[in-house]
Amino acid sequence: MAKEVELDCMGEACPIPLIKTEKALEELEVGDTLIVLIDHSCAMKNVPEWARKQGHEVELEEVDDGEWECYIEKMK
Amino acid sequence: MKAFFEKIKNNDFYKMWFKDALPYVTGAVLLSVFQIVTFSTTGNPWGVSGVFANWGAWLFELGGGSVEKWFYFSSPGAQATLEAGFLNDPGTWRNLGIIAGALFAAMMASGFKIKKIKSFRQVIAAALGGLLMGYGARIAFGCNIGALFSGIASLSLSGWVFAAFMFAGAIIGSKLLVKYFM
Amino acid sequence: MKGCEVVAEETVRASSRASARGDRGKRKKKNQIPIAMVIFAVISGIGVWLGFKEDTLLLYWLLGLAFGFTLQRSRFCFTASMRDPYLTKSTSITRAVLIAFAITSIAFTAIKYGYFIKGLAIPGQGYVVPISIATAIGACMFGIGMVIAGGCASGTLMRIGEGFWMQVISLFFFIVGSLWGAHDFGWWKRTFMLKAPKIFLPDYLGWLGGLAVNLLIIAVIYVIAHKWEKKHSDGLSH
Numbered sequence: 001m002a003k004e005v006e007l008d009c010m011g012e013a014c015p016i017p018l019i020k021t022e023k024a025l026e027e028l029e030v031g032d033t034l035i036v037l038i039d040h041s042c043a044m045k046n047v048p049e050w051a052r053k054q055g056h057e058v059e060l061e062e063v064d065d066g067e068w069e070c071y072i073e074k075m076k
Numbered sequence: 077m078k079a080f081f082e083k084i085k086n087n088d089f090y091k092m093w094f095k096d097a098l099p100y101v102t103g104a105v106l107l108s109v110f111q112i113v114t115f116s117t118t119g120n121p122w123g124v125s126g127v128f129a130n131w132g133a134w135l136f137e138l139g140g141g142s143v144e145k146w147f148y149f150s151s152p153g154a155q156a157t158l159e160a161g162f163l164n165d166p167g168t169w170r171n172l173g174i175i176a177g178a179l180f181a182a183m184m185a186s187g188f189k190i191k192k193i194k195s196f197r198q199v200i201a202a203a204l205g206g207l208l209m210g211y212g213a214r215i216a217f218g219c220n221i222g223a224l225f226s227g228i229a230s231l232s233l234s235g236w237v238f239a240a241f242m243f244a245g246a247i248i249g250s251k252l253l254v255k256y257f258m
Numbered sequence: 259m260k261g262c263e264v265v266a267e268e269t270v271r272a273s274s275r276a277s278a279r280g281d282r283g284k285r286k287k288k289n290q291i292p293i294a295m296v297i298f299a300v301i302s303g304i305g306v307w308l309g310f311k312e313d314t315l316l317l318y319w320l321l322g323l324a325f326g327f328t329l330q331r332s333r334f335c336f337t338a339s340m341r342d343p344y345l346t347k348s349t350s351i352t353r354a355v356l357i358a359f360a361i362t363s364i365a366f367t368a369i370k371y372g373y374f375i376k377g378l379a380i381p382g383q384g385y386v387v388p389i390s391i392a393t394a395i396g397a398c399m400f401g402i403g404m405v406i407a408g409g410c411a412s413g414t415l416m417r418i419g420e421g422f423w424m425q426v427i428s429l430f431f432f433i434v435g436s437l438w439g440a441h442d443f444g445w446w447k448r449t450f451m452l453k454a455p456k457i458f459l460p461d462y463l464g465w466l467g468g469l470a471v472n473l474l475i476i477a478v479i480y481v482i483a484h485k486w487e488k489k490h491s492d493g494l495s496h
Contacts, residue, residue, distance in 0.1 A: 011194040013408030013417065013424060014338060015250075015345055016258060022346070039189050041182065041420060042333045045097045050346055053491050065288055066182070066189030066421070081291045094331075100354035103332025108361035110324045116369055117317060119381040122325070124411040125436060128429075132437030143437075147444030166318035169308065171415055173322015174329070176301055178419025181330035183294035186287070190421040202428035205407025206414075208399045209428075210435020215446045216396025217387035219411040220336040220404070223397070225355075229362035230370075231468050232386035233457035236475065238397040245401020246340035253406055 002031040010039050010067075017043035018050055021072070025056070028074045036070040044068045085186075094184040111229065118166075121226030124174075125219035127167035128210060130154075134162050148214070201257045205249075212245075329416045337404045337413055347490035349483035356480045360473055367460075367469045374465070383458070390454035392446045396439075403435075 007024045009017035021036050028034060038044050044060065047070050051058045057073035084090050098106075114122045133143045143149045149158060157165055182188040193199060213219040216238055218227070224242065227235025301323065308315040328334065339355040342348045370380045387393070404410040407428040409417050414432060417425040459468030 011191045011198075011424075013422060014335065015253070015341060015405075016408070018346060019254060019258065039191055040422075041097070041187055041330065042335055042338070045333045046338070046342075046346075046348070049350070050348060053348065062187075062287070064189075065290055066187040078289075081289050084291055085289060098328075098332040100332055100334060100351050101357060103328055103334035104354040104358040105361065106328040106332070107325065107334060108358045108365070110321060110328065111358070111362050112365045112369075113324075114321055115366060115382060118314075121366070121382050121385050122321075123385075124415070125432070128411070128433045129436040129440045132433045132440065135433065136437060143440070146441060147447065148440035164312070164315070166314050169315050170318040170322035170325075173319045173324075174326035174412060174415040175419040176297070176304075177323035177326025177328075178330040178416040179326075180294055180297050180301060180323070180419075181327045182420045183290045183297055185331075186290040188290055188293075188421055191423060193423050193427070198424045199427055201406050201408070202424050203431045205403040205405070206428040206431025206433075207435040207438070208403030209407065209411065210403075210432040210437070211439040211442075212396040212399030212401075212403060212435075213411065214396070214436055214439025214443055215392045216400060217393070218385075219400060220340075221410075221412055222385065223387070223393075224336070225358070225362070226382075226385050227387070228359045228472065229366045230382055230385045231363060231367060231459040231472050233459060234387045234389045234393055237389050237393050241394045241397035242401040243340050245398035245403075246337070246405050247344045247401075248398070249402035249405030250341055250345045252402065257406060 002029075002033065004033045004035060006035045006037065008037050009043065010037055012043070013040055014042050014046065018047055021047055021051070021070075025051075025054075025072065025074055030074050030076060032074050034072045034074070036072065038068045038070060039066055041066070044070070048072075094181070095186075111225065115229075121222070121229060122170075123167070123218055123222035123226060124171060125210070125213040125222060127165070127171050129214060130157060130165060130167070131162070132210075133158055197257055201253075325412065326416055326419060329412060330420065335409070335413055337408070337410045340401060341405050343483065343486060347487060349487040352483045353480055356476050356483070360476050363469060363472050363476075367465065370460075371465050386456050386458045388451045388454035388456050390450040392450045392454075407432075 005024065005028060007020060009020055017036065017038055017040060021034065024034055036047055038047060048058045048060050051072045056075045059071040061069050061071070063069050111122050129148070133149060136143060149155065162168055179188070209219065217223050217234070220242065223238045224235055227238060305316055305319055308319050334354070335351060336355065339351040343352055366382070370382065373380050407414065409425060409428065411432065414425045414429050418429060459471055462468070463471055
């Protein structure tokens, strides 16, 4: 059963959201989804970009002013 | 009125110019253009951190201190800048402009949010990082803008030396960050 | 056939996400463009005021605005250009920074050469600074500091504009550190900088040679950066 895990990176500046995402993804199984909560406009760009380069399915949604949720489905 | 702003929000050109993040290369080209404009209109390339030393001197003087006898501020140029005051220093306005420009850009994209300090760890990281950057920039004749970007653009070998050691520092910093500040 | 599968997968994923979002409850997004308009008015007002005071102040204000706007819009980050190759093996910002170096070194050389052939004093030579142990130590300190604080000098200012309180602290201590550095500057100067060489590449290699060497260094680093990233993402994309 694929699970969804939430990772709170609110208020964190680069590169912390990215490192946390990297670590959190390592602990997930293929098919699981990681939801990264971000409120830093640089992380909103580099987290999805990094995850896509790693070959994961990525979707970014703007949930509020200056807040994003990045959905990363682990593909490998 | 509200409908008008909603309409702007869905406009393609608005999205292109104000909403979606520009590619890094576009950013590089635009910064280069403004760097060249800076050099050709003011006679000097862009610098950021030198101004902070002046801000420090003004704060120090506000607190009753005096930098008159400091070698760093002894040149006639530095003296004149300090004498003219905070609001008459062009560098001050350029740095404040960076804050205002970023604020406007963030608001225009409906992406502004006050991010409060989350933990004591952040305070320590910010304070330690700030001190290191401030001191380092003074003894290396500038920061990643004045010493690196402007140095390399000015065909000064110092820019490359700065780049090499700054890269080494960034690796050490990354290790420290992962170990102590996360 | 393959397309169909992908579409089906997308819908499943989208619906599961929608449910996840439902749990959290939808927040109401505000439109900040009206506030941006107010800020624009204030920015313009300050510009007019500065213009009456002195043209130079207005010019610097405009340049600062342009830099800040560009940095925020493109999420440009000099810190990331130095940190990411090590931390995440990503070099896209590094390569963008190199492109900026290439463009500006060509233009700067052209401007400087223009003064030179007219027999005028070459501008901006104050940025050709002595290379000494102080450069190495200072640059290294700066590199450590910017990664820990999450932003360099321009990055800190940009992030304050974005609403980061943490960066206000970092700016305050940047100022304190600058003052401290300025206080000790005399010692560094006497001990290391006086005998240190200032190396302006065209003095040694000629104008064209200096520029060519500068561009060559940029190109070599660009190739290394590209290969570095490819090396670490290869095998993952297949």
